Amino acid sequence: MPFFIEVILPLALPKPFTYAVNEAEFNLLEKGMRVAVPFGRNKIYTALVVGRHHNPPQLYEAKEIHQILDEKPIVTPMQLQHWEWIASYYMCTIGEVYKSALPSALLLESETVITPQKDFESVEAQFTDDEYLVYEALQKQPVLTIQEVVSLLNKKTVLPVINRLINKKAIALREEVNEKYRPKTIRYIRLQPEFLQEEKLNSLLEMLSRAQKQREAVLQYFQFQASEKKPVTVKRLTDSGSNAAVIKALIDKGIFEEYYLEEDRVQFEKEEQASFGLSTKQEEAFETIKASFKSHQVTLFNGITSSGKTEIYIRLIEEYIKQGKQVLYLLPEIALTTQLVVRLTAYFGNQVAVFHSKYSNNERVETWQQVLENSEKAKVIIGARSALFLPFNNLGLIIIDEEHEQTFKQQDPAPRYHARDAAIVLAGFFDAKVLLGSATPSIESYYNAGHGKYGYAELKERYGKVMPPEIVLVDLKDKYKRKRMTGHFSDTLIDAINETLSEGRQIILFQNRRGYSPWVECMTCGHVPQCPQCDVSLTYYKYKSQLRCHYCGYTIANPTHCHQCHSTDLSTKGFGTEQIELELKELFPDKNSWRMDQDTTKGKFGYEKIIDAFKNREVAILVGTQMLAKGLHFDNVGLVGILNADNMLYQPDFRAFERAYQMMVQVAGRAGRKEIRGRVMIQTYNPLHNIIRQVTDSDYEAMFKEQLYERQNFKYPPFYRLVRITLRHRDFEKLKNASLWLVNVLSQNLNVPVLGPEEPPVSRIRNEYIRAVMVKIPQGNKLVATKKAISRILTSFEAVPQYRPVRITVNIDPY
Template sequence: DFQKIALDQIKASFKQKDVCLLHGVTSSGKTELYIKLIEEQLSKGKQVLYLLPEIALTTQIIKRLQKHFGNKVGITHSHLNNSERVEIWKAVQEQDSGQVQYPVMLGARSALFLPFDNLGLIIVDEEHDSSFKQHQSSPRYHARDGAIYLAHLHQSKVVLGSATPSVESYYNAKKDKYGLVEMHSRFEGIALPKIQTIDIRKAHLKKQMTYQFAPKMLSAIEKTLKLGKQVILFQNRRGYSPVLSCETCAYTPNCTQCDVSLTYHKWNNQLKCHYCGYNEQLPKICPSCSALDFSDKGFGTEQIEESLKVLFPGHLSKRMDYDTTRGKHAHQKLITDFEHGRIAILVGTQMVTKGLDFDNVALVGILDADSMLHFPDFRSYERAFQLMMQVAGRAGRKGEQGQVLIQTYDEEHEIFKLLKKHDFSTFIKRQAQERKLFNYPPYNRLIGITLKHKNQRKLDETAQQLVVMMRKSFGNRVLGPEYPAISRIRNYYHKNILLKIEQKGSIASAKTILNTIIDNIQHHSDYKAVRFIIDVDPV
């Protein structure tokens, strides 16, 4: 039994190394292995921390863990109120291992900061996920790296689990820094889903598209529903449509505080900025030319849900995105309804890709794969591959082989060729070679510096000054300054600078030099009001 072999390999690797990367294809039974490892720790009277990237995932996992461990499982995330948080904090603080209320703690990234006293194991599930990184406010920590350090403090072990590990973790495992255990087949020998691409360029030219769907996608959905199976459709954009524009004069409503077009939300007839929250009512006539014909460009989850109601009126379709899961138990209700078959088609953003386990899903459709690929970021291919591989893994988890259909304008793209073969190792190798060429992680460490100011000219001056001073110390390791794709958010202009430090270089001394340079600039009266944000290992 491959799971038993994997479990023995993990235990063996723990004898030499503190961190083990478990790379198992989707539905290979990673959670089952975690349960066995947790049982072993509980028998020793130790605490276990189980980290997940999203609150949405906790619903299913908590049920599975409670089935095994009853009320020994505690849960923490940002949707808890203050008294619930205090209760969890006090429960974890308990010194006497015989009286510990929750020896197993399940939570999102903030669970790292609970006052553990007797930690034996940390499990980081879906370790590749960028949600483990705190983006908004300081400290900008990464929960995976934080977990490894926390385990080092407690002399405990870490399991990093994923079907699509990050390039960095895979590199560390191959370099023998971490243990590596791989599971290449699914539980009970079920075949991995069959992945096919649909060329929507041809479908558009031949005028065969129905709403957002190519004919092949529609017939596959129809066939799946006739068999009494369920469908998941993935579109990584919420709202109704990302851009509205006037057909007469091409006027596009933009945010007043950010350099971005407003997204149309049909359910409340509003235009909304997804960066600062600014909203306004949909104008009846064009403010520029007084014409009456606004049309929408592109599509979000809300528009897909509306189209499905027209195309498949006899089947209930629901969407799962940030707008529909704001309530405390909204996630739970959606997931439970889908599990029990009350919902036939689930449309979602990346929430639907992450580790959810549904028995009856036979088809997964990715409606716009290209939007994930063409992104100005060195990690965009890695993210797109991980997202598509993960969402594909929701299909055919029990019984027959599942089917995955990907709509794209570029069928010949190398990423799709590797996806069809489920060839993760070749993909990682190519990514690593490319990054070595251009000195990106895992071969180099990055420090991102973002400057913010309301006055664009002052920002440009400060950024230029900073780069000149940095180049004196770091030479051509400094990239920038450059405006990001969206250069103004909440009336603040942004400019980015990237510093690359070799692995054998000292990141600590780089930080010291950088702090000194920034202090010198901030003491200058002209640059006092500029805000500096430093992010080590940005994601």
């Protein structure tokens, strides 16, 4: 009887593949275990077992697996179910979900290694210099990687050299899979057992009387043993003055014995004084949430900024941990995890685990294993959207903080999932509860709560009864007219900054654009330097004196003259965080000002350094993009300045007004979070704009009703589901014809509105032209049937030979 397994590969393949195994492997393998399998031109991939059977495939001959990588499953059946839902709902392949879900250290790809041919006679061979270098290196070591050959020859293209050696039968290639994850081990030392008796100890010290440093190391070891009563690490001894050579000599003499213990890479300490009490209003909200969970799986918690939502979350987490359940706490930005981890670990200690892309591969694998084992070290998992894919087996509660944030939506690559929606489905598999928290809920969530689909709880009072900040509008049109502007700062804002600084309080300034200036313009002919590969102007960075494209990373040195008319009269237009930071240094030279944006937070601890420095009051003024707008808690902020509110209002997106409202309210919420009332200055050319008025009055209801009316009129969510189909190709005409064909076929076969093909605001990226088609599916229509019809049309589109090179991506609920 033949034995086969079904596996999914980390590639965009529509279905699982079948591989042959022997009987012993068949009995050993379980669903959710990894195996290394050959695929394509003998490349080896890490595949995941999803089934076992005895039926050979009909269309191809099943290959044998390369090796088994796990002793027990590392993916749970519930996870596989969830992945299948994501693949089906977001119209992508299960392979893409698998690749996105697993930490890359668990997804091994083979590496091509070069080995010498055993029966090769080098005497007759005619080698070039490069070939001889490679051949000689292989005589000294058994294998070479391609990267090692690149370094050896100091060339980027080494494949011709390798091919010539293969033709001469001097070398052979083979694929090798290496395990990337290694547990962290700590080196400890202990005294050999025979020296533990008192008389032997005295003779040992006498024996070392001439080796003074070795004697000191032994005495130091005893001191640590007596005071700490725990194993002594080699690092502890070397830190106290003994050097590595002394410790090695003691090991060689058989006095010390070294041993290794595995240890987690990330550990947290609990604080003893971390307890707190809830205010009356918080207690009421807490009870409302608990009551709502009895009748609803999902509850929307609408708590204004600084109302103490985190304290309520901690109380809820505590209740679920007592029941032995796991809790997932999702955040929209990695920056937010920094502060939250400190607050939660103070309360829950080492029961907290963190999972996001700024953590190293090995740290993420350790968290994965702790969650899989339902370890005490991973009762509360804090993370960005990728934490959704962890192998939970006893999930009780999912908290989605700042649920309105657009960063919960993955845009590229596939799966283009929305973490909030996918988390609600995941909770359904475990019969777990979901709490959506926000001071400015998304229109869809608020609509669902209003129609009874979600439970609802609210908290409309700031913690400690602190007054909400006073919001002041500054009319930029009027200020420029009266010449009361210094750079991008109005006299009103400068006075407010001076006053706040004199009170010893800190300031946050918000400008949702990084770089120095969005573009450079020639004042003679109006030419603006463009990216040669994308349809966007290049952003100017003064610090590096360069122009950079934010889409493809293309850079050029800052031009000294116009590329079109050679005029030297060049001017920067618009402004970003870098320009504001430089202006602050001129206006307030004696005050420390920093900026926080994508360019300054690139390292693993980029966020921590800035947030800690600001929290410890080392920085007086912090300038930043939307990273600053969300959930950060600083006690000493007296003033928040929004430098240009109009930037947010006029975006080509049906959510622009909703997002502008949310962003401004969230940024404003960073001010005056303790005792003294804070102030918010909003600089705008349009102080009478509806959204700005609604922000000033904190009138969420008015914004919600107005936007809901617009959405119903123009067929947008929550009344319609959107499917955005994007087409890309380097040939403009071919793309145009392909997109027209697709729109015609979609319009004929779907009984729903189809818009397009349209050019998006940035219509060319990395030399590929882009067209977008929007399908709007009404609430009453069957979503599954419509998506199946779209899939069939896309399959027939790919069957047309001239359209096959056109790249298509499908994005469900794209915004």
